[in-house]
Amino acid sequence: MEETINKTAQPMIDSKIPEGPIAEKWTNYKAHQKLVNPANKRRLDIIVVGTGLAGASAAATLGEMGFNVLNFCIQDSPRRAHSIAAQGGINAAKNYQNDGDSVYRLFYDTVKGGDYRAREANVYRLAEVSNNIIDQCVAQGVPFAREYGGLLANRSFGGAQVSRTFYAKGQTGQQLLLGAYSSLNRQINMGKVKSYNRYEMHDVVIIDGRARGIIAKNLVTGKLERFAAHAVVIATGGYGNTYFLSTNAMACNCSAAMACYRKGAMFANPAYVQIHPTCIPVHGDKQSKLTLMSESLRNDGRIWVPKNIEDAKKLQAGEIKGSDIPEEDRDYYLERRYPAFGNLVPRDVASRAAKERCDKGFGVNNTGLAVFLDFSEAINRLGIDVIRQRYGNLFDMYEEITDVNPGELANEINGEKYYNPMMIYPAIHYTMGGIWVDYELQTSVKGLFAIGECNFSDHGANRLGASALMQGLADGYFVLPYTIQNYLSDQITVPHFTTDTPEFDAAEKAVQDNLDHLMKIQGKRSVDSIHKELGHIMWEYVGMGRTKEGLETALQKLKELRNEFETNLFIPGTQEGMNNELDKAFRLRDFITMGELIAYDALSRNESCGGHFREEYQTEEGEAKRDDENYFYVSCWKYNGDDETAPTQFKEPLHYEAIKVQTRNYKS
Amino acid sequence: MENCISFKLKVWRQQSPKAQGQFVTYDVNDIPTDTSFLEMLDILNEQLVEKGEEPIHFDHDCREGICGMCSLYINGHPHGPATGATTCQLYMRRFHDGDTITVEPWRSAAFPVIKDLMVNRNALDQIQQAGGYVSFNTGGAQDANAIPISKVAADEAMDSASCIGCGACVAACKNGSAMLFVSAKVSQFALLPQGRAEAKKRVKAMLSKMDELGFGNCTNTGACAAECPKNIKLSNIARLNREFIGAKCSD
Numbered sequence: 001m002e003e004t005i006n007k008t009a010q011p012m013i014d015s016k017i018p019e020g021p022i023a024e025k026w027t028n029y030k031a032h033q034k035l036v037n038p039a040n041k042r043r044l045d046i047i048v049v050g051t052g053l054a055g056a057s058a059a060a061t062l063g064e065m066g067f068n069v070l071n072f073c074i075q076d077s078p079r080r081a082h083s084i085a086a087q088g089g090i091n092a093a094k095n096y097q098n099d100g101d102s103v104y105r106l107f108y109d110t111v112k113g114g115d116y117r118a119r120e121a122n123v124y125r126l127a128e129v130s131n132n133i134i135d136q137c138v139a140q141g142v143p144f145a146r147e148y149g150g151l152l153a154n155r156s157f158g159g160a161q162v163s164r165t166f167y168a169k170g171q172t173g174q175q176l177l178l179g180a181y182s183s184l185n186r187q188i189n190m191g192k193v194k195s196y197n198r199y200e201m202h203d204v205v206i207i208d209g210r211a212r213g214i215i216a217k218n219l220v221t222g223k224l225e226r227f228a229a230h231a232v233v234i235a236t237g238g239y240g241n242t243y244f245l246s247t248n249a250m251a252c253n254c255s256a257a258m259a260c261y262r263k264g265a266m267f268a269n270p271a272y273v274q275i276h277p278t279c280i281p282v283h284g285d286k287q288s289k290l291t292l293m294s295e296s297l298r299n300d301g302r303i304w305v306p307k308n309i310e311d312a313k314k315l316q317a318g319e320i321k322g323s324d325i326p327e328e329d330r331d332y333y334l335e336r337r338y339p340a341f342g343n344l345v346p347r348d349v350a351s352r353a354a355k356e357r358c359d360k361g362f363g364v365n366n367t368g369l370a371v372f373l374d375f376s377e378a379i380n381r382l383g384i385d386v387i388r389q390r391y392g393n394l395f396d397m398y399e400e401i402t403d404v405n406p407g408e409l410a411n412e413i414n415g416e417k418y419y420n421p422m423m424i425y426p427a428i429h430y431t432m433g434g435i436w437v438d439y440e441l442q443t444s445v446k447g448l449f450a451i452g453e454c455n456f457s458d459h460g461a462n463r464l465g466a467s468a469l470m471q472g473l474a475d476g477y478f479v480l481p482y483t484i485q486n487y488l489s490d491q492i493t494v495p496h497f498t499t500d501t502p503e504f505d506a507a508e509k510a511v512q513d514n515l516d517h518l519m520k521i522q523g524k525r526s527v528d529s530i531h532k533e534l535g536h537i538m539w540e541y542v543g544m545g546r547t548k549e550g551l552e553t554a555l556q557k558l559k560e561l562r563n564e565f566e567t568n569l570f571i572p573g574t575q576e577g578m579n580n581e582l583d584k585a586f587r588l589r590d591f592i593t594m595g596e597l598i599a600y601d602a603l604s605r606n607e608s609c610g611g612h613f614r615e616e617y618q619t620e621e622g623e624a625k626r627d628d629e630n631y632f633y634v635s636c637w638k639y640n641g642d643d644e645t646a647p648t649q650f651k652e653p654l655h656y657e658a659i660k661v662q663t664r665n666y667k668s
Numbered sequence: 669m670e671n672c673i674s675f676k677l678k679v680w681r682q683q684s685p686k687a688q689g690q691f692v693t694y695d696v697n698d699i700p701t702d703t704s705f706l707e708m709l710d711i712l713n714e715q716l717v718e719k720g721e722e723p724i725h726f727d728h729d730c731r732e733g734i735c736g737m738c739s740l741y742i743n744g745h746p747h748g749p750a751t752g753a754t755t756c757q758l759y760m761r762r763f764h765d766g767d768t769i770t771v772e773p774w775r776s777a778a779f780p781v782i783k784d785l786m787v788n789r790n791a792l793d794q795i796q797q798a799g800g801y802v803s804f805n806t807g808g809a810q811d812a813n814a815i816p817i818s819k820v821a822a823d824e825a826m827d828s829a830s831c832i833g834c835g836a837c838v839a840a841c842k843n844g845s846a847m848l849f850v851s852a853k854v855s856q857f858a859l860l861p862q863g864r865a866e867a868k869k870r871v872k873a874m875l876s877k878m879d880e881l882g883f884g885n886c887t888n889t890g891a892c893a894a895e896c897p898k899n900i901k902l903s904n905i906a907r908l909n910r911e912f913i914g915a916k917c918s919d
Contacts, residue, residue, distance in 0.1 A: 057806075060806070061805075061806040064805045064806055075729060075735070075737055076727060076737065076788070076789055076790070077736075077789065077790070077792070077793050077833065078793070079735075079736065079793075079833055080729055080730075080735045080736060080737045081735075082729070082730060082735070084730065084734055084735050084736075085730045085732050085734050085735065094812070094813075096813060132807075132809070134812045135809035135810065135811060135812045136806060136807075136809050137812075138809070138812040138862070139802065139804050139809040139810070139862055140801075140802050140804055140862070141802045141825075141856065141857050141860050141862045141863045143822050143823075143825040143826040143829050143856065143860065144812075144822070145822070145826075146817055146818075146819045146822040146823075147819065148819050149816065150816025150817050150818055150819065151813050151816055152812055152813055168826055168829075169826060169830075171734065171830065173734075174734055174830075174832075175826070175829060178829065181796070182796070182800055182801035182802070183801060183804070183806070185793070185796045185797040185800055185801055186797075186801045186803060188797050189797040189798065189799075195793075197790065197793075220782055249729040249730040249731070249735060250728055250729055250730075250731060251729050283702055284700060284702065284703070286700065286703055286707050286710070286711055287707065288704070288706065288707050288710055288731065289731045291731075291732055292732070396752075397732070397733065397757070400750070400753055400757050400759065401704075401757070401759065402702075403702075403759075403761065477806050478806070478807075481806070526714055526717040526718065528710070528714060529714070570717065570720075572716075572717055572720055572721060572722045572723070573722045577683070577684050577783065578684075578725060578782065578783045578786070579722075580723060580725055581717065581722075581723060
């Protein structure tokens with residue numbers, strides 16, 4: 001088909017932020033954007049890859065509007081996407097608790113929590129639509145927690161001084177995802193959304209500079225299939241599994257994002273990786289994933305290590321238990337260091353503080369890599385019933401994994417009751433970086449959009465708790481369905497696509513050649529053994545504390561690992577039918593490229609901010625030292641034709657109009 | 669200091685949906701008891717791959733007991749011997765040295781085997797598509813606090829909504845019925861004012877879809893609730909029956 005629009009030139013960094021004061025930008029945008037009329041919507045096809053909060057809500061909403069949607073997921077049902085595992089809650093600026101919350105305050109907290117590296121206008125819009133999300137979900141029948149008066153309940157979360165988090169037990173992600181899934185089901189039933197389960201996107205197809213389709217593998221038959229559309233939306237989550245051990249689900253991967261990157265979409269801020277402070281510590285080398293304990297536990301749980309190194313040594317040797325240590329010998333280090341926020345400091349701060357204590361030898365388990373999260377004070381104050389009602393399912397989950405029940409009375413010293421504490425340690429959890437998008441959530445490739453965790457836009461260098469659900473649903477329900485119309489409005493005369501074009505032929509052949517190559521290596525090592533090695537390199541050199549030397553070592557080691565992968569990988573079976581090992585190998589190749597990208601970005605950013613901590617850049621007290629003069633930008637990476645060549649960095653300068661950039665302070 | 673066990677694992681292997689399957693027994697040695705059941709399968713698979721054999725295919729994803737992807741019929745129980753937990757939350761400390769552990773896929777007419785222990789549960793999605801929603805378009809919702817909902821109703825709706833759609837209830841049922849699964853969704857919406865408007869239509873549509881897809885009927889044996897990893901209560905089925913009779917009576 002003929003393109004009526006000029007071919008796109010080299011990608012430019014134009015964030016397309018609308019004019020006007022911050023509070024009016026989104027209203028202005030909506031007032032002046034182009035729309036597609038109902039009769040034309042049904043002429044347009046949109047591919048949405050992913051069915052998490054962002055993908056499912058976008059697919060459902062686009063279907064409701066009248067577009068034809070093709071929706072893909074790698075699991076056996078859209079309801080399995082990893083958004084389902086989010087525990088704690090979702091933020092909104094409702095101010096139902098009358099504690100001084102507002103859209104501005106949510107915006108401010110999110111920008112500050114992100115260590116002043118987020119794009120102001122995007123975050124303001126996020127805060128603005130947050131209230132619509134709660135209204136929307138309640139209307140769908142999401143059973144949020146309520147007070148006895150029948151109104152919605154709230155809890156507080158890290159990085160905020162107000163209670164603005166809505167929740168459904170410890171299963172908020174599940175309930176929100178099932179809400180989006182139910183809307184999606186309605187559209188599937190009405191024929192507006194076609195759902196493809198157990199399909200994995202392998203490449204995006206570009207025709208005349210625009211994203212026009214995807215190549216996806218049917219994981220059951222093993223066959224590649226082609227799908228065409230007027231626009232492609234990627235909602236495929238983050239790249240946390242680059243580290244092998246993370247709180248992400250086993251199938252979470254960055255291959256769809258890497259496919260976009262290789263086809264010209266820039267990748268932004270890959271170094272911003274969130275390490276969640278409250279995960280169950282690693283227990284052995286056979287472990288497949290790490291389990292998160294919700295941040296909501298920090299509402300009532302107090303984090304501590306022993307004051308005396310001797311006590312820590314006894315704990316590490318298994319001679320005493322946490323409940324044997326009396327109150328006066330405990331160091332509640334977060335309350336000590338950050339009196340204003342205490343145990344509710346943002347995740348990056350809490351994680352680094354735990355690492356600092358453990359590095360000094362105060363770790364409390366046999367590996368020395370754990371701290372206590374203690375509910376004794378809360379249970380003594382509120383009673384076990386109240387605490388169990390709040391966190392019962394989390395306590396049970398903890399017990400199933402570790403054989404220790406945190407609500408159980410363990411000791412009594414001088415009339416003071418002590419309950420079993422949990423042990424926790426930081427783990428890779430979320431990735432703030434992602435595909436670069438402009439204000440319209442369009443990537444640097446025309447017609448290719450990225451929403452949810454897989455884009456970079458809203459969390460800056462660190463994400464606050466209960467903001468991921470907010471962003472996923474904001475993008476999917478309220479932002480993308482508007483902004484995509486601005487792109488599609490001039491596409492209404494482009495007829496439905498055929499996949500019988502040279503571009504689709506070439507894309508499918510490239511994917512097939514890659515799969516053939518992986519099958520033919522026939523070396524000695526399993527996919528998992530190489531992935532674990534990748535994880536070790538990443539955690540060791542590109543993890544919580546990074547240095548110039550360490551990052552250079554990582555890049556060298558990753559190069560060797562890629563060589564090992566390309567020459568010594570072994571995949572059993574054939575390409576006929578289902579082959580898990582082949583699917584994992586396909587993803588691992590992209591994880592290695594992703595690992596390098598994280599390292600390149602971390603090496604280029606000579607400052608510490610949010611989830612990126614360079615040990616060379618810290619204050620005397622060990623706090624992160626930002627460099628706003630030189631690094632106040634979004635770092636954007638452009639692919640240079642092959643995986644071995646280093647990518648090129650572009651910079652999107654940040655402009656703050658509403659907020660004064662200052663040092664983050666959670667002390668006073 | 670680590671506690672390890674060795675045992676025999678009798679696993680259903682089936683190359684493809686139409687292929688003939690059979691049990692294959694593997695010796696699994698020196699597994700630490702703080703390994704999860706699925707990590708144990710990972711270890712076995714790693715050994716199989718090292719020997720050049722195809723690993724055992726099984727469904728799994730979040731490994732936190734919430735996505736509903738993992739299945740497995742272990743020693744005659746869906747999700748194994750632990751109650752109120754999914755297979756991914758099952759730890760090897762539940763088993764003993766010298767055991768023979770039998771692992772099968774979900775067995776039900778509505779769940780055809782894809783490969784080894786993996787089955788196709790698309791029928792559950794189809795039941796949801798028939799009516800498991802509130803017909804409400806994005807935008808235009810009233811304020812979330814406009815309709816107060818009693819805490820009791822909200823909590824009960826939440827308990828029903830906890831269903832993870834894994835299909836254990838169907839696998840446990842001698843009739844292969846999906847009644848517990850359907851009743852959980854019907855109950856969640858029946859208990860909330862937002863769901864009442866379409867309650868009659870919903871219950872009829874979902875049940876008729878269930879029948880159409882080859883699931884069996886309910887004879888109240890209660891095996892579903894006993895095996896449910898999320899403790900979805902049998903009383904949901906009672907509510908579903910009430911809703912259904914009410915809907916039929918007003919036809």
